[in-house]
Amino acid sequence: MRRRRARLLDKLKGRFQNEFSDLRARDQNLKNLAASQQGDSEISTDDAAEAFLTLEGITKCFGSFKAVDDLNLAIRHGEVFALLGPSGCGKTTALRQIAGLDQPDAGVIRLRDTVLVSPADDVFVPPQHRNMGMVFQSYAIWPHLSVFEIIAYPLRVRRWAEADIDKAVREIIGQVGLSGMEERSSQTLSGGQQQRVALARALVYRPDVLLLDEPFSNLDVKLREQMRVELKLLQREVGVTVILVTHDQVEALSLSDRVAVMREGRVEQVGTPSQLYDEPASPFVRDFIGQTTSFPVRFQGAAAGGGFTAALPEGAGTLTCGRSRLDGTATDETVLACVRPERIKVSPAEGPPGANEVAATVKALLYHGDRYECWLMLAGREVMIFAPREPWIREGGTVHLQFPSEALSLWPR
């Protein structure tokens, strides 16, 4: 892992020549990046005072279809904010309202103290006066211009002096790693190069906000991973506020400081990636992000040492669950116990099961290379876990599953 990171940094060295003092600084940067993915970032969740861009009650209908329904967001300066959701959830529509490419039917969007749009007050700042940058899903690379001219376009709009344009364009071209391609026709560019050009065009005039609409969906997997790191480092370097629209949870979790999960035009939950993963606020968020193993249990009430007790069916044992999303559930009512599959520990079935441990039969093992996808029969239900490659895990054999109580949560059926 370390070596791979070092190799990647070597590659990046050429691209970000002037900003970082040495390789170590970059390493630190990557560690921060990794840290923010782990979720221990210091950003507090609910502090609207420092909001940079706010959406209040944004609603947009297409005919009778409510694409965006009373959307409220507060985005902070310098953060990477993702709108995550399945296709058709209104995330791109929301982005287009922010950009000014569409007008909302109701609501207010503010950038700092400036009202960008408010249909009630008949205020609408057209996109060209919002000072935002955007990378479109199709990249929208103008086919009749060269790479240099495409990137210089926003500066020519702003009537910069020729010398300044030249300097700024060459600098950003270096930053996105396209040096030497200035005079190439845009029609000869590969997908990854087109994306770099689109990114350079969106950043060259130092916009307040960078909007990314499914920026990686047209790239193949390898290139996608590479562009993800590059974008993150570039964002740190430039310090621009980024709003990212994506349906890819890996993209959202790995790139963003905060994520808003959207569904049917509404926000389900806003939080840091780790909050969304570990403490989903709704069944939708729980199932949409990551994998969940769930099985029915009978609710027994609060446990003595904290948490809640739940009994497995067929007398297979009881479990202590750390968290509960239940509300006024009666004892013995059937509820769902949910756990991320990677939190379940597998051990050989030796002796009687311990606390929060259950015996289960292995039904099928699907080989993944570094681990098994293991399907087990647990109290009459099929559940999936990830199991290490151990000789004692065999199809048809019995194993013990240990559920850490802090990883278990109870949900209504």
Added chain:
Amino acid sequence: MAALSRAGTTGGAPQGRPRRWFRWRPGPVLCTAVLAVMLLIVLYPMLLLLYSTFLVEQPGGGAEFGLDYWINSWGEAGMGLSIWNTFKRVIFTEIFAVPAAVLLAWLVTRTDLPGKKLVDAFCWIAFFLPALPVLMGWILLFDPEYGLGNQMVKAVTGADKGPFDIYTFAGMVFAHLAARSVAAKYIFLAPAFRNLDSAMEEAGRISGSGPIMTLRRISLPILMPAFLIMLCISLLHSLESFEIELILGPPTGFYVFSTKIYQVINEDPPLFGVATVLAMAVLISLLPLIFYQQHLSSSRSFVTVTSHFSSNLLRLRRLRVPVFALVCCFGLLITAVPVTFLLMGTFMNLFGYFNVPEPWTLEHWRSVLSDPPLIKAAVNTLIMGGAAALIGVVWYSLVAYISARTRYPGRGVIDFLSWLPASLPGIILGLALLWTFLNIPLFRPLYGTIAVLVIALMLNSISTGVQLLKGNMVQLGAELEEASYITGGSWFYTFRRVVLPLMAPALVSVGLLTFASAVRQVSAIAMLVTGDTRPLSMLQVDNMVDGSFEAAAVIGTLIVFLTLVVAAAARVIAARLGFSALAPSRG
């Protein structure tokens, strides 16, 4: 065009303060205006025509509502027969043309036939060749008296009568086949054939069927939707044919509905009642075909292109050279042969007579080129072609923009109206416009001016023009425009630096195509032309009807030259468009 949705965005307020964007909403207003004009020039004339068939003129003046025209018109000699003749001629033509076009398209796209570009070029030239000049060439070859083909047969066999006669039903079918009938179908079918994933064919071959069986059992069923659309379009186009029947029909008393309408309108007094009833009867019988074609085109069920398709070509082996020779002969037959004879005709002292003392002369060129009517007609052609092209491009782009880029509620109607004229026989369109211009006091002053012709010509090309521009706009994608707004470009800056450069080649190419089709057009304007506004194409018709074949040949040569040069320019520009790779390359 982008002006529609984004006009009035230039607010000069300083950065950082709330700005009011004074939204003059031109979109709905302009869209409604376009819709109104389309209704007025497309639908209104048709409805007026229908209405007039029920309005019976009374001997004492005035008109009464009644079915008299519908009942009495059928007593007019040759009415029912002309409809029967129309369908008979079309069916006999299509029986030969459709298989020939399918075979040709298949040979060019799916086999290793050599010289494919040549075949392609032959078909495109044949497609753009005006029907009348080509017909002149064939008349010179197959006229029963002086036709060169007949003379050769007579000289060889010593018979006193040649075997060929172009003034017959068979001659008419042949003239259609040798004109654009096959070429037009080929041009439509070839792209669909080319995009067929050859894995499907290969699967058929591996399962044990031969190439012909594969074509019949696999390729054709997959291509069926595209094939059906082609069939509908070519049936509609074949049905509206006018010029060939106008020249070849009357000598033997053979009338199709279009020439019948033309005939009764030119009688004195003109039999408007009969003409309109005939037009409506034909139109009503065509309606199922028109709507079936619309249904097919809009269902888009014929996407045969897959992302990773391969097109392995069938090897013709021993047949390669013979098939190539055959295809080349056909290509020459529909292009070079008639044009050569047409050209020859312009230099002949007496059309078709080689045994006169001095068969060759430049006299026709000299006299025709200095003939005031010809110069006037040439000027008329240039004016109306140019005007139709200019106005057409602006109008087509408005219509295309509305249907491709806006959410205007009436855009479906606009779309339908832009597509309808292509399905209407030119002679009916012309008749309806004539009726409109004569009956609406507001428009009456326009009758007899070139403006009427320009409207007819513009309508005549509207479907093609709008389709081409719409395709171009869809391909360009709204994001190319939006990217400019986001980066700070005003509407006008965006239009100048992004929209216009990207659209310009398509606009020029559509303009040239409109011009080329205006120059050769006969049927749509035949009713509307007066002595002063007569263009070259109608001058040629009049000369041919009068039997001045030499002058007609010279004019025909001029028309061929004009159309081919302009159409070639349009093709070159369209090819240089080169923005086919506009979509981002994946991966």
